Amino acid sequence: MKVLSLLFLVVLVLATITTSTLGQGTRVGFYTTSCPRVEAIVQAVVQSAEQSTPGVPAGLVRMFFHDCFVNGCDASILINAPNSENTAPPNSLLRGYEIVNAAKTQLEIECPGVVSCADILAIAARDSVLLAGGIARWNVPTGRRDGLVSRDTDTTNLPGFNDTVDVQIRKFAEKGLNTQDLVALSGSHTLGTSACQLFSYRLYNYNNTNGPDPSIDPSFLPTLRDQCPNGGDGLRRVVLDTGSQNTFDTSYFANLRSGRGVLESDQLLWGNPTTRNFAERFLGLPGLVGLTFNVEFARSMVRMGNVEVLTGTQGEIRRVCSAFN
Structure with a gap:
């Protein structure tokens, strides 16, 4: 009973925290009417990836972290181009790009031009934690827009493996x-x-x-x-x-x-x-x-997910996550 009570308390606290959380223009339920199945689709893709390649979805948390620390949570890390963020040494070993791309492909069929790659990455990072047994299911504020810049030189201030x-x-x-x-x-x-x-x-x-x-x-x-x-x-x-x-x-x-x-x-x-x-x-x-x-x-x-985000008419909604429109 004590374990059940603790689980209930954790879920209750998280619900209280995140359902009322507003970021810089983001909010829980942003896609309720425009793309209501967005979270179900992303979760299914992440779950399928875990079944086929165990452990890889865990890299989505790290990818989300690296994205947010460079010019905000704008999916700039997903751009596949010469001298883009993902070519920089801190990002070259990250895994899970194909998971975000697969979710984007399905969402473009479900509701084209609506869901940003930045939001897909934020949701997928949460879902990778859930798949690993984390009881902390939290509501992800959404409404981010995708960035228009991705430069390897902007990654110099990422936290490093030997930082004091x-x-x-x-x-x-x-x-x-x-x-x-x-x-x-x-x-x-x-x-x-x-x-x-x-x-x-x-x-x-x-x-x-x-x-x-x-x-x-x-x-x-x-x-x-x-x-x-x-x-x-x-x-x-x-x-x-x-x-x-x-x-x-x-x-x-x-x-x-x-x-x-x-x-x-x-x-x-x-x-x-x-x-x-x-x-x-x-x-x-x-x-x-x-x-x-x-x-x-x-x-x-949630706090990190609202770092320097683009919202409203800023940025764009990419058609594919690996390239600017």
Whole structure:
């Protein structure tokens, strides 16, 4: 009964949060009359992708994050062209483009010229969390328009895999997001994988010490080295949340506590007292005022989803997500 009560409380809180949430011109139910089946269509496409290629939809959360941090949530990351955002090093390893494109194809048949690619990506990111067992179903405010610019040079301020906590906090603050948002959204790394090239430097010659990053749990080091041999395939993928990579839960934070964060930027969150406080509260550690990770993650996703959005007559509604009209 206690579990059922908790689930009911989470759903109730989320409903209260998101049904009244208004962004910069976005609102819940934007397509109620113009394309009422939009969410059902996107969810079906994401679910089908998960069944055919397990784990790939998890990349949609990361893609949404990378889109919103560069000129706002305008689907500019989806443009497939020379020197576009998705050609930049921070984005070149992202996966899931085909899922958004497939949803767009179906929606153009259902209600042509109505649903933006930016909204499809926002909805699909939410649905990928639901498929991974996240109980935090949140209503996604929609009404975004697609951007008209996509440049690789605009990606320089994306949060990086080796950013210090101070740099991470600054980059989030520049987008109107606070430190709790930073820790909550970093929790999306409970899903998905990373390429060896983004963290193998921690395993062999960290800061030119000819040894590993001392923050790595010594018992975990052989596992990472086995998966990412020195001088090996940098594109080989390793799960970010050891032992729970396909389930949306708080084990990511438990791994940080144990020195098992794969990316340096993640592990540093535990080493900093300010960010560790939020991680500890998400874990519900004794003596702290707890935070429900699912609820706070949903809040942060809604806030991030309204970063610098285009609405009204701004931008366009693309016919295909990979190219400007």
